[in-house]
Amino acid sequence: MHLHGTSKIAPEGHLTIAGVSAVSLAQRYGTPLIVYDEQLIRTRMHEYLDPLRASGVAHAVVYACKAFTSVAMCRLAAEEGLWLDVVSAGELHTALTAKVDPSRILMHGNNKTEAELKMAVEARIGLIVVDNFDEIERLAGITAGATERTNVLLRVAPGVDAHTHEYIATGKQDSKFGFDLQSGQVQRAVQVILKHSSLQLVGLHSHIGSQIFDVDGFRVAAERMAALYAQIEREFRASLSILNLGGGLGVRYTEEDMMPPIDRAVAGILDVTQTAFAANGLTLPMIMFEPGRSLVAEAGTTLYSVGSRKDIPSIRSYVAVDGGMTDNPRLALYGARYEACLANRMLAPADKTVSIAGKCCESGDMLIWDAVLPSPEPGDLLAVSCTGAYNYSMASNYNRMARPAVVFVRDGQARLVLRRETLADLISLDVDEEGSHEGP
Ligand SMILES: *Cc1c(COP(=O)(O)O)cnc(C)c1O
Numbered sequence: 443m444h445l446h447g448t449s450k451i452a453p454e455g456h457l458t459i460a461g462v463s464a465v466s467l468a469q470r471y472g473t474p475l476i477v478y479d480e481q482l483i484r485t486r487m488h489e490y491l492d493p494l495r496a497s498g499v500a501h502a503v504v505y506a507c508k509a510f511t512s513v514a515m516c517r518l519a520a521e522e523g524l525w526l527d528v529v530s531a532g533e534l535h536t537a538l539t540a541k542v543d544p545s546r547i548l549m550h551g552n553n554k555t556e557a558e559l560k561m562a563v564e565a566r567i568g569l570i571v572v573d574n575f576d577e578i579e580r581l582a583g584i585t586a587g588a589t590e591r592t593n594v595l596l597r598v599a600p601g602v603d604a605h606t607h608e609y610i611a612t613g614k615q616d617s618k619f620g621f622d623l624q625s626g627q628v629q630r631a632v633q634v635i636l637k638h639s640s641l642q643l644v645g646l647h648s649h650i651g652s653q654i655f656d657v658d659g660f661r662v663a664a665e666r667m668a669a670l671y672a673q674i675e676r677e678f679r680a681s682l683s684i685l686n687l688g689g690g691l692g693v694r695y696t697e698e699d700m701m702p703p704i705d706r707a708v709a710g711i712l713d714v715t716q717t718a719f720a721a722n723g724l725t726l727p728m729i730m731f732e733p734g735r736s737l738v739a740e741a742g743t744t745l746y747s748v749g750s751r752k753d754i755p756s757i758r759s760y761v762a763v764d765g766g767m768t769d770n771p772r773l774a775l776y777g778a779r780y781e782a783c784l785a786n787r788m789l790a791p792a793d794k795t796v797s798i799a800g801k802c803c804e805s806g807d808m809l810i811w812d813a814v815l816p817s818p819e820p821g822d823l824l825a826v827s828c829t830g831a832y833n834y835s836m837a838s839n840y841n842r843m844a845r846p847a848v849v850f851v852r853d854g855q856a857r858l859v860l861r862r863e864t865l866a867d868l869i870s871l872d873v874d875e876e877g878s879h880e881g882p
Pocket of ligand 1: 690735
């Protein structure tokens with residue numbers, strides 16, 4: 443396993459993160475435990491901000507909360523000057539609870555409910571990214587008669603599908619998100635928005651995919667968006683001021699993933715976007731990036747206790763841990779690949795190939811196929827790296843498993859940011875008509 447951020451091996455062979463021993467964290471908080479290297483999150487945020495600041499272009503980096511949200515995470519992002527992207531009442535409530543400046547929140551979603559739109563308008567969030575015709579009407583209804591206009595971005599499906607090293611220039615017309623560019627839906631949407639005096643169209647949005655390793659897809663999207671931007675300003679005499687290029691930059695889940703440094707990718711995307719706007723006789727508007735995964739994935743490590751083993755002669759060795767698809771469903775969902783180590787025996791030779799299983803009643807409940815580790819034994823502490831994005835936020839209570847605790851570590855100190863779910867939490871929604879749940 444390659445070590446991210448402040449992760450190191452201490453002389454006694456323990457994994458440390460930000461100078462804190464994983465073994466002591468497991469003792470103190472229990473397992474499974476998700477540990478975030480707070481400094482690494484902040485470093486990644488700066489890798490976005492630095493090239494943008496250096497360019498002199500107006501900009502915002504918007505953290506896509508869906509990757510991992512908590513009140514502490516929202517505060518951290520706001521502290522570093524980031525905006526927040528929320529996609530539900532729950533994410534918005536979390537951001538507002540964190541006392542984030544509402545004017546630095548934007549809301550996404552392909553089916554924002556009436557209640558969610560009302561909540562967003564009442565909280566006076568900065569931007570609503572409109573996604574479809576029904577939503578324009580719904581939002582116009584909610585805002586009709588208001589004294590202040592509601593700022594909206596229009597989500598364009600630019601027909602670029604980017605994933606890892608490849609992109610398809612016409613690949614993603616078939617998507618539930620945004621207005622289709624090829625068929626002229628975008629232009630119709632602009633006309634509809636301009637008709638509503640309570641809505642102010644301030645810019646365009648595109649998001650072309652996730653776990654992207656190079657800028658080619660962004661270049662094609664930027665070219666299409668620049669041409670569209672110019673056309674909208676010219677034909678509709680709309681004055682736009684924002685281009686949001688979405689998120690999607692990739693991370694190193696395993697040694698095989700090769701990602702250029704974020705600051706270089708951001709500078710490259712900025713460069714191709716500037717060229718595309720210049721080709722349309724325009725200077726760059728305010729540029730927004732909307733990363734999720736690349737800010738938090740590598741900063742997260744999940745610690746599990748090894749519980750039981752099953753050796754099937756000449757077939758496979760299973761090692762089961764005390765979590766699984768309930769805290770990390772990404773292998774089950776996407777076939778995602780992870781790396782692991784034994785956090786209590788980092789110096790022991792890795793000489794056994796084992797597959798790491800969870801404890802759910804589901805054969806697909808696997809974390810890693812064929813990891814090479816020092817032969818794991820019950821009581822060992824298994825660390826899976828790069829679990830900071832789309833793990834906790836996708837966690838479930840399948841089998842009535844409790845969601846793990848989450849800690850942030852920094853400069854030798856740990857702080858609990860999400861406590862472990864308890865058995866009481868797990869029955870807290872049950873309505874028992876027979877009476878109360880009071881204990882014995
Ligand atoms: C998921 C998503 C993001 C963040 O994507 P990452 O791959 O996590 O960076 C940004 N914007 C939108 C609209 C998204 O759906």
